[in-house]
Amino acid sequence: MSDLQSYSMLIDGDWVAASDGGSFESVNPTTGAPWASIPAATAQDVDRAVRAAWYQFSEGPWSKMLPSQRGKLLRRLGDLLADKSEDLGRIETIDTGKMLKETRWQAKYIAEFFHFYAGLADKVTGETLPIDKPDMMAMTIREPLGVIAAVVPWNSQLFLVAVKIGPALAAGNTVVLKASEHASAAMLEFGKLIEEAGFPPGVVNIVCGMGEPCGRVLTTHPLVARISFTGGPGTARQIVRNSAENFAEVSLELGGKSPVVVFDDADLESATNGVMAGIFGASGQSCVAGSRLYLQDRIHDKFLAELSLRASKIQIGDPLAEETQMGPLCTLGQLNACETQVARAKDQGGTVHNGGKQPAHLNAGWFYEPTIVECPDQKMEIVDTEMFGPVLSVLRFRDEEEVVAKANDTKYGLASGIFTRDIARALRIQKQIRAGIVWINTYRVVSPIAEFGGFKDSGYGRESGAQAIYGYTRPKTVWINTSDAPIGNPFVMR
Numbered sequence: 001m002s003d004l005q006s007y008s009m010l011i012d013g014d015w016v017a018a019s020d021g022g023s024f025e026s027v028n029p030t031t032g033a034p035w036a037s038i039p040a041a042t043a044q045d046v047d048r049a050v051r052a053a054w055y056q057f058s059e060g061p062w063s064k065m066l067p068s069q070r071g072k073l074l075r076r077l078g079d080l081l082a083d084k085s086e087d088l089g090r091i092e093t094i095d096t097g098k099m100l101k102e103t104r105w106q107a108k109y110i111a112e113f114f115h116f117y118a119g120l121a122d123k124v125t126g127e128t129l130p131i132d133k134p135d136m137m138a139m140t141i142r143e144p145l146g147v148i149a150a151v152v153p154w155n156s157q158l159f160l161v162a163v164k165i166g167p168a169l170a171a172g173n174t175v176v177l178k179a180s181e182h183a184s185a186a187m188l189e190f191g192k193l194i195e196e197a198g199f200p201p202g203v204v205n206i207v208c209g210m211g212e213p214c215g216r217v218l219t220t221h222p223l224v225a226r227i228s229f230t231g232g233p234g235t236a237r238q239i240v241r242n243s244a245e246n247f248a249e250v251s252l253e254l255g256g257k258s259p260v261v262v263f264d265d266a267d268l269e270s271a272t273n274g275v276m277a278g279i280f281g282a283s284g285q286s287c288v289a290g291s292r293l294y295l296q297d298r299i300h301d302k303f304l305a306e307l308s309l310r311a312s313k314i315q316i317g318d319p320l321a322e323e324t325q326m327g328p329l330c331t332l333g334q335l336n337a338c339e340t341q342v343a344r345a346k347d348q349g350g351t352v353h354n355g356g357k358q359p360a361h362l363n364a365g366w367f368y369e370p371t372i373v374e375c376p377d378q379k380m381e382i383v384d385t386e387m388f389g390p391v392l393s394v395l396r397f398r399d400e401e402e403v404v405a406k407a408n409d410t411k412y413g414l415a416s417g418i419f420t421r422d423i424a425r426a427l428r429i430q431k432q433i434r435a436g437i438v439w440i441n442t443y444r445v446v447s448p449i450a451e452f453g454g455f456k457d458s459g460y461g462r463e464s465g466a467q468a469i470y471g472y473t474r475p476k477t478v479w480i481n482t483s484d485a486p487i488g489n490p491f492v493m494r
């Protein structure tokens with residue numbers, strides 16, 4: 001008898017195993033041992049989930065619900081999430097290694113996203129158009145798109161779900177959510193709240209598995225109207241190709257190599273905290289990780305020394321323990337990537353100021369020390385490689401012009417940070433930075449009210465914020481002839 005915790009998927013309101021009985025193991029990164037058994041959806045399972053979502057969208061009870069009723073369900077979902085934040089946070093921590101104090105707090109705060117979109121459900125409006133024809137009225141009506149395929153990675157599970165299904169459901173769509181193969185458990189626990197909130201069966205379905213066949217079948221399905229994807233750029237390219245099969249709309253929230261710029265007039269205590277939050281928060285496993293640090297000449301050595309000292313004191317260990325400040329990486333692959341990149345950086349002239357190895361006191365799990373690498377050259381491989389780990393590249397700069405050029409010298413463009421007391425300078429620089437988010441004298445702050453998304457290889461489309469709900473609708477244009485006279489002869493041009 002296996003002692004793994006066994007999970008089922010949510011399809012059409014039923015909790016089911018894979019139709020062929022297939023499953024895979026989820027590994028607890030703190031111990032390196034499997035802890036849960038997750039069903040691996042077959043193509044038939046995914047098809048069933050999409051058809052259930054299509055039924056609810058096109059003719060089931062959901063399709064007849066008023067926007068205000070959808071809003072009430074979303075509000076209830078948010079309330080349940082806040083109530084269950086401890087339990088959900090604990091499961092996410094076991095599955096991903098993210099610290100309980102963060103997963104618990106996130107689950108609670110993410111309730112706000114559902115409340116925000118609940119409030120917007122009955123505020124989506126079309127337009128009356130000042131049309132250039134006599135005796136004619138024209139207007140647009142905003143309609144939901146249909147079945148949304150939400151494909152997510154493993155980090156910040158509940159955040160990613162909220163920014164996708166919050167606006168999607170508020171606008172009247174239905175959803176098939178593909179959980180990450182590295183973190184399905186928290187998502188499936190969240191599915192229980194969907195049921196408890198009272199959504200009709202099939203409005204939200206949760207399928208689990210790998211990219212093949214689960215992700216592919218979902219994103220090529222002819223009944224899918226939009227793919228809302230978060231993950232890495234390589235998978236994103238495949239998703240865009242998949243969308244050629246069904247012409248689904250696509251939005252992409254991808255990776256980053258975000259620059260943080262610290263000028264010599266900055267509040268250095270605040271800047272140090274911002275840099276630490278940006279790269280060592282969530283063990284660096286954040287799409288907005290501030291993984292490239294640019295220090296102005298005059299403060300470079302002092303700042304680097306202080307930062308290294310602070311990093312050396314970070315308590316690394318069990319993510320369930322309240323005193324822990326940094327947990328493990330989620331996967332062995334990421335640990336290997338950090339080791340490989342840091343070794344290459346050393347070969348290319350980099351100096352490791354802290355970390356660069358697994359902690360000696362932890363002999364199981366995927367732990368990696370907070371690592372600071374001073375890079376003499378912007379062209380070093382580590383400077384533009386997303387690692388999804390606690391590894392910071394540090395570079396030096398003289399003036400604004402140089403640092404703007406260096407900050408933009410990347411294939412990514414998700415986030416950025418500027419620390420300075422000169423607000424005019426901060427505003428000059430934010431204008432030149434090619435990234436979707438600029439944090440000035442702060443870092444890693446999110447809100448349901450603020451949009452989120454990137455440039456270049458960090459993707460396209462925006463999530464969060466009020467406008468996101470319009471991305472889950474399309475305008476229908478309605479023309480009305482207001483004249484009693486018969487319409488004219490089509491062969492006479494006037």
Ligand code: NAD
Nearest residue numbers: 152153154179180210211215216231232235253254255287
């Ligand atoms: P990933 O791209 O490997 O996987 C993401 C999801 O895509 C998973 O559910 C996976 O199963 C699925 N998938 C894989 N192949 C597929 C295919 N052929 N068709 C359809 N689906 C497929 O990402 P990951 O390694 O799990 O996550 C880390 C990445 O996510 C990083 O690059 C990170 O920066 C990014 N990320 C971005 C944001 C953001 O909002 N910008 C947030 C979190 C993470």
